[in-house]
Amino acid sequence: MQTPLHIDPQQAFNEMAALQRKLAAGMQNLRGLGEQEYANTPREEVYREDKLTLWHIKGSDRPTAKVPTLIVYALVNTVWMTDLQDDRSLVRNLLAQGEDVYLIDWGYPDGADRWLTLDDYLNGYLDRCVDIIRQRHGLEAINLLGICQGGTFSLCYTAMHPEKVKNLITMVTPVDFRTPDNMLSHWVQSMDVDLFVDAMGNIPAELMNWVYLMLKPLRLNQQKYISMVDILDNPAELKNFLRMERWIFDSPDQAGEAFRQFIKEFFQQNKLIKGDLQIGRQPVDLGMISQPILNIYATQDHLVPPDASRPLGRHVSTTDYTELAFKGGHIGIYVSSRAQREVAPAIHQWLRDRT
Amino acid sequence: MSDQGHDFLKDYQAFARQSWDSWMRYLQQSGAPAPFGIPPSAPNDDLLTRSLASLKAYGSWLQQAAGAGPAGFGPMMGMGNWQQPAAMQSFLAAFTPPFAQTVAGIDSASAFGLDHQWQSWLQAMQRAGMSGVNGMNAAGAMQGLPAFGLTREMQLDQQALAAAINDYVQINARYHALLQQVSTRGIARLQEMLGQRTEPGKQLDSMKALYDLWVDAMEEAYSELALSDEYRDVFGAMVNAQMQVRKLQQQQTEKMCRELGIPTRSEVHSLGQRVQQLRRDLQASKQREFHAGSNEVGALQAEIAELKRELAASKAAAKVRPIAGKPEEGNGKSAAVSRTKTARSASSKRK
Known part of the structure; x- marks a missing residue:
């Protein structure tokens, strides 16, 4: 029987020496780079309320799409993942396809936002943004593109205000919150969420980051930085790495009351698919959604496993339901090379077929 | 394992130690933070801190795994040695610390690091x-x-x-x-x-x-x-x-x-709840005004449409009337005045 280790001592020595050399040479590159900007595709502020800003993204050409699409992002992290860098931008790719894109930047909640509820977010902020876009375009209904938790919000909103949504796209969106492979959900089942929110108030971004790192502690907190050594001598790659680091750790605190409701009613009680969810005074019945739906999930998503997204088709009443499996992870669906080629064109094609 | 192999590994260990020390000195001179201190706020320094922690764990592992002693991979290279439990356990021991270090590192830098919170609170209360x-x-x-x-x-x-x-x-x-x-x-x-x-x-x-x-x-x-x-x-x-x-x-x-x-936390909460309710009330009030405005505009549009119809009808009636001279202008003026009056009248009724 052979040994699994076929490591020549001289080669091992060379490998380690190379690592040291790369480190020494690369640190100078790292020090000179500073904060990396996002793509910052030109945009116009359309509406502002409290911490929220509604942006209209401006392409170089006039959009050909007649119905605008509003991107609804999650409350965790920031919407700039959709416009991360020049060559990795979902919104730029959508503009290039001729879509007319708006997006909501939820902003950074502080103590004054501690008592914002899901009703405030969905039937308040989101509803007003939708109304403003409808009014600007003289339309009864617009398209929604909900991402992750923002996809869940878009589903709830469409169920409550079906007359205002023409087409619905959900990306990496949790629908069934109690699937066996959902680690986040598993961890919160024994938590006393009331005690948690009462004690914490708003939930600090650092705590959220801790939870995400603990999903894959070695990969996300050690291996990633060891692999970084390989790109220390490549300023372009290093900038991309730093930009992604900025996005990962540039995350807002969570408004306490909204967090409480989301964890209890979605993660713990799974009310969205049980049909007994209520936001404010309005019942949320997924069966009310008869709009065309494009549900995009990532096959290697460790945050929102595919099994959490796929059940959507069983709970809505639409007869026009399409699923798209993207080969990649929760972040790769926006920033990978494959995503640049596949995601925006697929969304555009699907929308065009329904205009 | 040959003596030559052992020499390489000894050389490497000396080299690794020397490089690591030099690198740390360089960072300290450059004003970089202590690698295991609380992460500072500047993004690149934060990145440096995390990178350093990871690399140090990796470096420790490399030194142990590549060590010339019984825990090193050298002895594991022999045929069948990797299957011997004692040799394997000794070799694999090098893998244990990095996981614990990594988790501890995440814990200490997070809001879950209760120990330092507790100490800070205790000191604050004492002060x-x-x-x-x-x-x-x-x-x-x-x-x-x-x-x-x-x-x-x-x-x-x-x-x-x-x-x-x-x-x-x-x-x-x-x-x-x-x-x-x-x-x-x-x-x-x-x-x-x-x-x-x-x-x-x-x-x-x-x-x-x-x-x-x-x-x-x-x-x-x-x-x-x-x-x-x-x-x-x-x-x-x-x-x-x-x-x-x-x-x-x-x-x-x-x-x-x-x-x-x-001011206490409870009082701040109480104020926050009131502010939030005021925000809701304000938005509801704006919505009501908006809808009322929409209704008013709708009513005006309906009136204008009605007046247009009336105007068209009066023009049509004028055409069939056998009138000489310029009375059409007079009729037109009269209609315009009439439309304005009607609109004002409707507006004043709404008020």
Whole structure:
């Protein structure tokens, strides 16, 4: 029987020496780079309320799409993942396809936002943004593109205000919150969420980051930085790495009351698919959604496993339901090379077929 | 293993130590933060801190794994040696510290790092001159004793807090003991994975490949544990215990603030709730105005449409009337005046 280790001592020595050399040479590159900007595709502020800003993204050409699409992002992290860098931008790719894109930047909640509820977010902020876009375009209904938790919000909103949504796209969106492979959900089942929110108030971004790192502690907190050594001598790659680091750790605190409701009613009680969810005074019945739906999930998503997204088709009443499996992870669906080629064109094609 | 191989490894260890020391000196001279201090706010410094922690763990592992002694991979290179439990255990021992270090690193930098929070709170209370707090460390010994006298309420509070801290310490120890299982299970998994790579072409030919395989094994073991019922319950209990401590700390702080006339957390919450309700009321009021405005515009549009119809009808009627001269202009003017009046009249009615 052979040994699994076929490591020549001289080669091992060379490998380690190379690592040291790369480190020494690369640190100078790292020090000179500073904060990396996002793509910052030109945009116009359309509406502002409290911490929220509604942006209209401006392409170089006039959009050909007649119905605008509003991107609804999650409350965790920031919407700039959709416009991360020049060559990795979902919104730029959508503009290039001729879509007319708006997006909501939820902003950074502080103590004054501690008592914002899901009703405030969905039937308040989101509803007003939708109304403003409808009014600007003289339309009864617009398209929604909900991402992750923002996809869940878009589903709830469409169920409550079906007359205002023409087409619905959900990306990496949790629908069934109690699937066996959902680690986040598993961890919160024994938590006393009331005690948690009462004690914490708003939930600090650092705590959220801790939870995400603990999903894959070695990969996300050690291996990633060891692999970084390989790109220390490549300023372009290093900038991309730093930009992604900025996005990962540039995350807002969570408004306490909204967090409480989301964890209890979605993660713990799974009310969205049980049909007994209520936001404010309005019942949320997924069966009310008869709009065309494009549900995009990532096959290697460790945050929102595919099994959490796929059940959507069983709970809505639409007869026009399409699923798209993207080969990649929760972040790769926006920033990978494959995503640049596949995601925006697929969304555009699907929308065009329904205009 | 040849002597030549041992020489290479000794050379490497000396080289690695020298490089590491030089690198650390360079960073310190450049004003970089201490690698294991609290992460600073500047993004690149934060990145440096995390990178350094990771690289140091990796560097330690490399030195151990590549060591010339019995724990090094050198002895493992011999035919069949990697299957011998004693040799394997000795070799794999090099893999244990990095996981624990990594988790501890994440913990200490996060909001879950209760230890430093606790110390800060205790010091703040002591500085504020809150009597009785100096005895907090011994409060555990007071548990079960009846409280009495002028400071009775404070004694009860402290006993409750001491009990909560005790609960937290115990559950936190259980949590970390669970995490330790990851190392054991992960190493067993690594052994299995190594067993699947004995064929030529599948063998590991670099230290980095071995490290990556170790990460795969540990993450698999961790994932399995993290999805277990036991982990769910212990994790939940740990969070709950910590929140209980925090809540009791807040209650004590609140009492002190009230005595000193400083706004309390409860008061801020009360104000926040009122502000939020005012925001809702304001938005509802705007919506009502908007809809009322929309209704008014709609009514005006309907009136204009009606007037247009009337105008068209009067023009049509004028055409059929046999009129000489310029009376059409007069009719037109009259219609315009009439339309304005009608509109004003309708407007004043709405008011």
